[in-house]
Amino acid sequence: MCGIVGLVSEQMVSSDIYDALTLLQHRGQDAAGIMTCEGQQLHLKKGKGLVRDVILAEDVLNLRGHYGLGHVRYPTAGSDSAAEAQPLYVNSPYGLCLVHNGNLTNADSLKAALWQQGFRHLNTQSDSEVLLNVFAEELQRVASTGLTAEKLFQAVAGVHARCRGAYAVLVLIVGHGILAFRDPYGIRPLSLGARPKIAGPGFDYLFASETVALNGLGFNTVGDVAPGEAVFVNLQGEVQRQICADKVQLSPCLFEYVYLARPDSVLSKSLVYKVRLKLGEFLAEKLLRLWPEHDIDVVMPVPETSRTAAYAMSLRLGLKYREGLVKNHYIGRTFIMPGQTVRRKSVQRKLNAIKLEFKNKNVLLVDDSIVRGTTSKEIIELAREAGADKVYFASAAPEVISPNVYGIDMPRAEDLIAHGRSVAEIQKLLGADGLIFQDLDALIAAVREGNPGIQTFEDSVFSGQYVTGDIDAEYLAHLARRRS
Numbered sequence: 001m002c003g004i005v006g007l008v009s010e011q012m013v014s015s016d017i018y019d020a021l022t023l024l025q026h027r028g029q030d031a032a033g034i035m036t037c038e039g040q041q042l043h044l045k046k047g048k049g050l051v052r053d054v055i056l057a058e059d060v061l062n063l064r065g066h067y068g069l070g071h072v073r074y075p076t077a078g079s080d081s082a083a084e085a086q087p088l089y090v091n092s093p094y095g096l097c098l099v100h101n102g103n104l105t106n107a108d109s110l111k112a113a114l115w116q117q118g119f120r121h122l123n124t125q126s127d128s129e130v131l132l133n134v135f136a137e138e139l140q141r142v143a144s145t146g147l148t149a150e151k152l153f154q155a156v157a158g159v160h161a162r163c164r165g166a167y168a169v170l171v172l173i174v175g176h177g178i179l180a181f182r183d184p185y186g187i188r189p190l191s192l193g194a195r196p197k198i199a200g201p202g203f204d205y206l207f208a209s210e211t212v213a214l215n216g217l218g219f220n221t222v223g224d225v226a227p228g229e230a231v232f233v234n235l236q237g238e239v240q241r242q243i244c245a246d247k248v249q250l251s252p253c254l255f256e257y258v259y260l261a262r263p264d265s266v267l268s269k270s271l272v273y274k275v276r277l278k279l280g281e282f283l284a285e286k287l288l289r290l291w292p293e294h295d296i297d298v299v300m301p302v303p304e305t306s307r308t309a310a311y312a313m314s315l316r317l318g319l320k321y322r323e324g325l326v327k328n329h330y331i332g333r334t335f336i337m338p339g340q341t342v343r344r345k346s347v348q349r350k351l352n353a354i355k356l357e358f359k360n361k362n363v364l365l366v367d368d369s370i371v372r373g374t375t376s377k378e379i380i381e382l383a384r385e386a387g388a389d390k391v392y393f394a395s396a397a398p399e400v401i402s403p404n405v406y407g408i409d410m411p412r413a414e415d416l417i418a419h420g421r422s423v424a425e426i427q428k429l430l431g432a433d434g435l436i437f438q439d440l441d442a443l444i445a446a447v448r449e450g451n452p453g454i455q456t457f458e459d460s461v462f463s464g465q466y467v468t469g470d471i472d473a474e475y476l477a478h479l480a481r482r483r484s
Helices: 014-023 057-062 107-118 127-142 149-162 211-216 254-260 272-290 307-317 340-350 374-385 423-430 440-448 473-483
Strands: 002-009 031-038 041-048 067-073 088-090 096-104 165-173 177-182 191-194 204-208 220-224 229-234 239-243 298-301 325-327 351-353 362-367 390-395 434-437
Touching: 002 014, 002 096, 002 165, 002 177, 014 031, 014 057, 014 067, 014 204, 014 211, 031 096, 041 057, 067 096, 067 165, 067 177, 088 127, 096 107, 096 127, 107 127, 127 149, 127 165, 149 177, 149 229, 149 239, 177 204, 191 211, 204 211, 211 220, 254 272, 254 440, 272 307, 272 434, 272 440, 298 307, 307 362, 351 374, 362 374, 374 390, 374 423, 423 434
Parallel strands: 298 362, 362 390, 390 434
Antiparallel strands: 002 067, 002 204, 031 041, 031 067, 088 096, 096 165, 165 177, 177 229, 191 204, 191 220, 229 239, 325 351
């Protein structure tokens, strides 16, 4: 999971790209970067850390140009160095800069082929560098005598033919504009917006991982970059688009709706906030079926992603909603922190209990999901220490049973608390008085309510089924060895 931004304008773009990245900061806290183009000159600032720490005010002034890219990174296994911060660059053909959200599942074989057949040396372990060089190779093949939108679309078709996995991509082409494309399943989100002009001619086109970045900068949403589609915006503000894959099937990642995206974003025409409201309602109905004689006194969210679902649960159950846990906003999201020891220390610093809300009460804690179980176990212990008589726990998502291979650094299967365990076994490990998970069918129904046209979803972490069809036990074992 990362956040990507691309802007083409008649005005200087660095300030808007910076603001857009701050709106996407939740998608990655490990590294940030901006690259802009002024004439034939590229300007770059990137590094490890938050946007506000990596890119300073003087950097924004020095990042001159009318088109550019931005990126915030959340680290996946093997991608934790400053050299792998994006945007990435190759000088031929034309000068190409790339930002990427997702993960290639055949990166190793592509990297070997790039060296053996194209003599292309890659300097990092990043699959994004592999993707950039594959695109460069395809573009060199079709556009050696001149660049047109049609040739760009041919190059993207070549990428689709060679690359597997999840990729939402923006490419800055020096002297020409910005190209956007998504994998044929549309696993990771990417939207296009246009900012209306108050007076006179002009144009501003912004690509972003989530619509919240478009809305926050005053852009109207034009729509999503479709699965398998390429969209090119040139320096005159002309937009051209084409489906470049033979077979496309929108299959958005369900975990985006559960945890990754902001609630005020729209993904594949479904408002994340409304999805999470429905998740709370569905979970409350399941609770009433399973525990009709429950003794719960109060419903509390685990800040912050679960607030919407917890509030909807409280209304459906007819129970009080209380904010019993206070979050320190200056501690990062523990799910995307590299290393179990760091996560454990962060949980202890991140949440504090208001004892008044817990003392002598039977509390239902609602979280967006349970992945490793470390955080959930400590929160339950925190509630007991605060005086709760009983602590029940609800997950707005189904059990996470399988690793993610499409850009979310979920651990090895054996590190997932729900892998190979029953709900009763998980409940015992967490130390809860009761535990309930969302049903996968309910999660799918909640997303489909906003867009009934979605036929399939990327639900591998919940189902163990991988939509790209190229993931087997051998691949997962190799992945586990790398992540260990």
